[in-house]
Amino acid sequence: MRLWQDARTLFVDIQADDAEPGAIVARQMRRDVEGMLAEDQVTLVIDAEGAGRNGYLFAVNAHGAQFDALIYDGGLMRHDWDAQWTSEARIGADGWRARLAIPLSVFGRGDSATWRINAERWMPRGSERVRLAGARPDKTVYSLGDAIAIPALRSGRDGGGLRIKPSLRVSHESSAASGSGKPEQRIEPGLELFHESHGGLRTTAALNIDFGEAEADERTVNLTRFELFRPEKREFFLRDAGRFSFGGLVEAAVIPYYSRRIGLDAGGRARALDAGLKLTGSAAGLEFGAFAARVAGGATEPGLPDQPSADVAVLRLAKPLDARQRVGLLATRGNPQGTAGSRLWGVDYQFRDTTWSGGRTLEAHGWAMQSTNADAAAGADVTGRAWGGSLAYLNTGPMASAEFQRIGAGFDPALGYLAEANVLRGQGTAGWWHRTRDGASVIPAVDWSYRRTLDGAERTRVLNPEVAYTNAAGDTVMAEVFFEADRLASGYAPVPGTWLAPGSYRWQYLYGLLETSPSRPLWVSAELRAGGYYDGRRNDQFVTLGWKPDSRWEARVGMGRNAITLPTGRFTVKLATLRLDHAPDTRLAQSVLLQWDNVSQALGVSARLRWTDWLGAPGRELVFALDRLGYTGDRREPLPRQTRATLKLVWNLER
Template sequence: MRLGHDDRNLYVRFKAYDDEPGSIVAQQMRRDVEAMLAEDVLAIAIDPEGDARNGYLFVVNPNGAQFDALIFDGGQIRFDWDAQWISNARIEADGWQAELSIPLAALASQPAGESRRHWRINAERWMPRGSERVRLAGVQPDKDVHSLGDALRIPAIEAESTAQNLRLKPALRWVGESAAASGTGRDRQRLEPSLEVFHQAQSGLRSALALNIDFAEAEADERQVNLTRFELFRPEKREFFLRDAGRFTFGGLIESTVIPYYSRRVGLDANGRGRSLDAGLKVSGQLGGWDVGAFASRVAGGPTEPGSPNQRAAEVAVVRLARPQGEHGRLGLLATTGNPAGTSSSSLVGLDYQHRDTQWQGDKTLEAHAWAMHSRNEGQGDDSAWGGSILLPNVGLNLRAEVQRIGTNFNPALGYLAESGIVRSIGESAWWHRTVEGADIMPGLDWQYRRKLDGSETSWQLNPEIAYFTPAGEGGLVEWFVEADTLASGYAPVPKLWIPPGSYRWHYLFGTLQSATSRPMYFTAEWRFGGYYDGKRNDQSARIDWKPTPSWGAQLGLARNELVLPDASFTAWTSSFRIDYTPSTRLGQSLLVQWDNVTHQLGFSARLRWQWSPGKEAIVALDRLGYTGERNAGQIGQTVGMLKLVWNFEP
């Protein structure tokens, strides 16, 4: 690996020697496909701040296909982050090589100064043919290349000019909506300009200004049937909110039952429908030894779905500050204000502490979090929540344990909350055994406990399990669940099926099986059978991915949930089909079709993304939502089409 730079870019050149170049696995051309990580790949992790907290991961395969991710909290990762960078790769007689050109602006690079004496980097190569991993530093089975505490220090790369400090991203979009999709009762077309401005100050702070942007190009959410009483958590997919998303994480709460700032609340409803962003401003980086993240926006008013009343425009803001405490600690503050629904005034303030040590007891990793929050909402009052967690992601004892107490009137209006008024604990414990051949065997015990603060409901779950996976990722998991639940009020998991109040206890068996994603065709299958409250529930799901060539790919998924209760039964079906055509790393097309018999929605989502030259791209999106069979009153088919032209300029 060789590194070099000029005043705009960091250049990385890899040479991967191989005695059998014909056996190199390179199936993907499409960007950010997680299955690519199981192919022959080269990766580099970069921490330009040098404090083992925040960084970036860049991965390339022999086709030049890209995968990038945001690193935060020292070793956590967000695969849904994207940067604009260039990669080229080719297979040769003695192996393959790759060249990366990464803008220093994407790395928040700045003059080194006294506080920037070093960067941290790590790199690795994965070869699926022999399940072999070669890493620059920290090569242990229980550590990833993005564990920044194990990365090597190198002299900080100084930007030799300020040319990269400003980037303009104007765009022009045409949107056509059917009468039902527009919410106005008539078809609507509009032509709208938008602008995003990115600036980096000499202090290292980065700012992003967005004017009149929408998110029609974001891919549709994966269709799921919700059989619980609580809102499903769905990941963010909009580029504007993903930039520097790690700066806003709090208390280790990433995909949890409570999150103080959940960006999908801004401009989207629970079904993923939303409005444009009139204006948004984000500032992030380091200033005076503090990690800083601040965001403010104004969301346009209007209906979020057909037949719904117009919502008022909403002004919301969030501020995140964190400061290192010694070598392993970090103390932070988070505050939010505003209600995304535009209905009432709301605010929240929280404190958190993180301890992360990647050399605990020599070569182990220990991570712990503690946090407390207080919310205030007009008409609902004040209340608090607190919690903590510990994580030991190591070979040998492998443990994750978490406890939370959430007040009855606690409500993070700008966040995510599955349920208030509870005390809950969740945990996973296992003994991770790595064989000489590199296979993983993990017997373990997981648990969950939940109790309403007023004592009206209590539920718990225990599930012993055993998992086995080969170095290539083939294997499976078997779990035995024992559950109990006391319902203060009944609920309907699906239409026409009712679970009455009462105390229940049941057990069931769950299993999953998967093949290696480095194969041209691979699958994942899950099954469950056994009890469900005072009845039975049998589930089966399978997904098959097929890559006949690097340019073509297809995915077929089918899930069945059979619920049988004493008075009624229902079988929920969910199906999806996706086809991708990626003739080059700069042109990609996809079609996703989804259907379920609970909402009776049949959805089509087509995307085309073409980068006709560096920094210039065209995006075409077409979404059609129809209904089959039974439907509720007011459910009418909707169609939305969009053409968007984007330019990037660096004055």
């Protein structure tokens, strides 16, 4: 691998020799498909600050398909981030070659004299991984503490570090989807500005940005009493998202800043961003991220009052104490529902050492937060507090992790995610990670979780011994036994026609998982559950089958059922999905996703088309999105079909 640059661009030339080029595994052409990482590919990691905390990941396979990600907190990855870069590759008689062209503006214009890099090549048919540094089976290539130092690369351009991204959006919403009771058609311009200062300050400004082209969520029927966590999929909020991470809380039961709260109304309907401003960077040894936005108001549902516009803001500060420790502060203000009087602040501490005990990784987090929200009914503010911490030692040999949280009764992060308040919870694992000579992993472990409301009215305990086996090719088999106990203070209906009364319950069940590697042309994922469920039984079966006949086409079909039987009744939840993807080359991708379940009796169709460098013009992008929701089954009052369609043209201009 060779790195070189001109005034604007970092070029990466890759020479991947192979004595059997006909056996090279390359089945993906679409961008950002995680299955690509299981194919023949090369990954490059760059930390342009040189501090081992924040970085970027770029991967390319033998077809030139791209995968990129943000790295934050020294070793966590957000693969839903995208940069504007190009790649090309070809398979020849002696292996494959690739060239990456990454604009230097991606890395900012900071004053660090040193970058840190790491790289690896993965060859699936021989289960061989070659890494520049930190070559351990229990470490990832994006563990920045293991990257090596190189002199910083500098942009030689004379421009002002400005990128302008104007767009034109044409949209249509049916009367049922608009919320106003009548169809709506709009033609709207949008604008995003990106600026990189010589001091490393990144500025992102947005005017009238819509999120209708974001990928659709995968449908899930919620069988619990708590809100489901959904990942962010909107590009504007994903840029520099790692700057706002807090306390190691990733897809946790509590997160102080959860960007999906912004731009979505109470019914989950998307709102445009009237204006947004984001500042991120480093100065005087202090890492910072600041974000402010005004979210458009508008109609919700016929007969209900319009939702007011909302002003929201987030501030994140972090100070590295040394190469292993960091302290930070986070504050939020505003409520995405448009009400006033909501604010939150919190402090956190992180310890991360990748050289512990001979090159192993030890990580610890601690945090505390306080929220304040105006209560219009009571005419006063409600204040709540929360604190928690975690410790993780996940290496080959003995491994363990533990996490504890205490969420006060009045704690409510208006811009965050919270499964429930008034609770003490903990979870963890202890086991042994054994690596065989041929590269397989065998992990016997015991997982546990505990939950108790602070008033003692509810208590949940889970203990599940398990054993997992993953071979070097990435095929996985796992078996678990669950022992659960739950005391309910109030009843609820997990599915229609059933009821769980207040009281104490104990039950056990078995769980099994089988997954084959996504690098195979035909792959499968199957989950089975059988056994008790409170004072009844629950049997689950989920199967997903994927097929890639060649690098341009992929089909995936999934079916699942939750059969629940309780003394009060029985119900079987059924889910079905079908997805077709077509990528004739690495710049054009099309997909159609169909989803149905028998609880909502809704059939959803989501179609997406993304064409970069359309009509041969670099920097231009065309996006088309269509979402249609219809209803099946016997309904006394049939629900109207909802249709949303968006066509968006984007230009990227840089100077």
